[in-house]
Amino acid sequence: MAEIVMAYSAAHAPMMTADPGSAPRQQADNFFSALEKVRDTARDTGVQAIVMMTGEHFTNFFLDGLPQIAIGLDEEHLGPPEVWLQVPKKMVPSDAGLAAHITAKLIEQGQQPALSYGMKIDHGFMTVYYWLDRSMELPMVPIVLNCTTPPLMTTRQFYDFGVAVGNAIRSYDGLERVGLVAGGGLSHFVGEPRVGDIDEEFDRWFLDLLAKGDLTEILDMPNDELAEAGNGTGEIRAWVALAGAMNGAAGHVLAYEPVYEWINGMGVVLYDGDRAGTTG
Amino acid sequence: MTLYMVQRCLFDHLRRLEAAGDGPKPDIVTEGYTLTPEERQAVTEPDVGAIYAMGVHPVIVNGFCRALGYKRADYRPLLEQSGAVPARRRTRWQKS
Numbered sequence: 001m002a003e004i005v006m007a008y009s010a011a012h013a014p015m016m017t018a019d020p021g022s023a024p025r026q027q028a029d030n031f032f033s034a035l036e037k038v039r040d041t042a043r044d045t046g047v048q049a050i051v052m053m054t055g056e057h058f059t060n061f062f063l064d065g066l067p068q069i070a071i072g073l074d075e076e077h078l079g080p081p082e083v084w085l086q087v088p089k090k091m092v093p094s095d096a097g098l099a100a101h102i103t104a105k106l107i108e109q110g111q112q113p114a115l116s117y118g119m120k121i122d123h124g125f126m127t128v129y130y131w132l133d134r135s136m137e138l139p140m141v142p143i144v145l146n147c148t149t150p151p152l153m154t155t156r157q158f159y160d161f162g163v164a165v166g167n168a169i170r171s172y173d174g175l176e177r178v179g180l181v182a183g184g185g186l187s188h189f190v191g192e193p194r195v196g197d198i199d200e201e202f203d204r205w206f207l208d209l210l211a212k213g214d215l216t217e218i219l220d221m222p223n224d225e226l227a228e229a230g231n232g233t234g235e236i237r238a239w240v241a242l243a244g245a246m247n248g249a250a251g252h253v254l255a256y257e258p259v260y261e262w263i264n265g266m267g268v269v270l271y272d273g274d275r276a277g278t279t280g
Numbered sequence: 281m282t283l284y285m286v287q288r289c290l291f292d293h294l295r296r297l298e299a300a301g302d303g304p305k306p307d308i309v310t311e312g313y314t315l316t317p318e319e320r321q322a323v324t325e326p327d328v329g330a331i332y333a334m335g336v337h338p339v340i341v342n343g344f345c346r347a348l349g350y351k352r353a354d355y356r357p358l359l360e361q362s363g364a365v366p367a368r369r370r371t372r373w374q375k376s
Contacts, residue, residue, distance in 0.1 A: 057339060058291065058337075058339055058340070062288075062291055063284060063287060063288070063291075063337070064284075064288075081298075083301070148337070148338070148339060149337065190338050190339060190342045191332070191337075191338030191339060191340070191341035191342030191343075191345070191359075192332070192338045192341070192359060193332075193356065193359040193360045193362070193365045195342075195352055195355070195356050195359065196352045196356060201373050201374055201375060201376070202371070202373050205373035206373075217372065221372070225369075225371055225372070228368065228369060228371045229371070229373075231338050263352065
């Protein structure tokens with residue numbers, strides 16, 4: 001059976017690849033150093049494939065048919081569609097067996113993900129994935145989440161979804177070492193009067209919850225209160241799902257930088273893999 | 281006539297712009313979308329504040345502003361003056 005040998009959550013501001021030099025040097029160095037540490041962890045643990053969750057940005061779905069959760073089921077997926085992202089366009093390999101298994105096991109556990117063929121993987125995936133594997137050869141199973149179009153699933157529902165994702169991955173016998181990645185957040189405001197703001201208080205509060213491994217406060221939070229931290233901040237649902245997949249373990253906050261030039265709170269949280277959890 | 285129609289019109293326009301790449305930018309098309317005169321005016325003028333105020337999804341507002349060549353500093357005031365700024369409320373993470 002597969003183990004989740006590494007798991008991490010990271011912000012996916014487009015500017016981190018489109019114009020990384022626009023951020024203050026110290027902030028960019030701190031954030032990218034954290035992603036380099038994650039990359040080293042992936043290499044050291046011998047990750048064979050990753051499962052990645054991120055917010056939908058009307059890249060694959062629009063208001064005429066918007067699933068709360070959709071899983072890309074192809075052998076490969078094209079990304080990124082944004083020509084300005086400074087990430088090479090490529091058919092990124094997936095692991096269709098793992099994707100199909102996760103989908104089936106999620107349904108068995110009471111989840112109802114949409115099935116998607118022809119899924120495109122936009123900046124939500126590619127910014128973070130490109131930092132993980134510059135060759136873009138590491139297989140990636142993409143999962144998109146509705147994080148911005150109400151009515152939204154609650155954080156608690158996404159935590160439970162994440163628990164089910166973790167169970168699904170760990171019951172797969174086609175691979176031994178799988179990574180789990182969440183992209184999105186932290187606080188940011190898009191297409192609204194507070195565009196450009198960053199809610200640093202929220203970001204630090206949320207990261208502290210993750211570091212403690214106690215998400216009770218955010219799992220009990222109504223969606224409208226979370227929205228006060230920014231209409232893009234709802235993407236932390238992917239982080240909450242990942243925490244659920246890691247069974248509420250405490251995360252290691254590797255970096256936090258409020259990068260106003262990128263209009264985004266930029267954070268990275270890394271979790272110990274399953275083996276560390278079982279051996280203490 | 282419906283908010284969805286306005287959003288569909290803007291979304292389709294953004295997709296056409298994307299498809300045009302570096303070529304000539306197509307004008308926004310309103311034929312085929314059931315829009316009120318006010319909605320048609322907002323998307324063709326264009327009036328970003330009015331578009332935001334009618335409830336267009338912020339991801340679309342953001343994409344439309346970018347397509348117009350607006351920087352954040354250009355369109356933030358337009359949204360602030362839209363008359364539709366939501367009231368702020370206190371949250372559990374606020375210390376100050």
